[in-house]
Amino acid sequence: MNIETIGTWAGEVYKALETADTHTLGLKLLKKVTKLKKDELMAAFGWLGREGKIVLTTDDEEIVAKLAD
Numbered sequence: 492m493n494i495e496t497i498g499t500w501a502g503e504v505y506k507a508l509e510t511a512d513t514h515t516l517g518l519k520l521l522k523k524v525t526k527l528k529k530d531e532l533m534a535a536f537g538w539l540g541r542e543g544k545i546v547l548t549t550d551d552e553e554i555v556a557k558l559a560d
Contacts, residue, residue, distance in 0.1 A: 492534070500531050501538035504556070508545065514558040521556060 503525045508514050516524065521532055536556065539545040548555050 497534045497538055500525075500527055500535040503527065504532065504535040505539060505544060505558075508556060508558050516556055517550065518554040518556075 504521060504527070507521060507524045508516055518529070518532065521527070522529065525532070527535065536545065536547060536554075539556075540547065544559055546557050546559050548557070
């Protein structure tokens with residue numbers, strides 16, 4: 492895993508959220524859509540969170556990612 496790879500994963504997550512109707516997806520659906528593993532998604536969340544592009548919450552014990560306003 493290197494910084495370029497994490498950036499690529501972040502781009503995949505961002506694109507998935509951007510195309511979702513509500514710009515919101517749960518962890519399970521993000522895994523399915525992006526075909527990334529949980530640890531890869533967590534790295535992407537860190538990247539996007541640091542850039543202020545997503546907001547993470549929990550809903551029924553699942554992590555939910557939403558594009559920041």
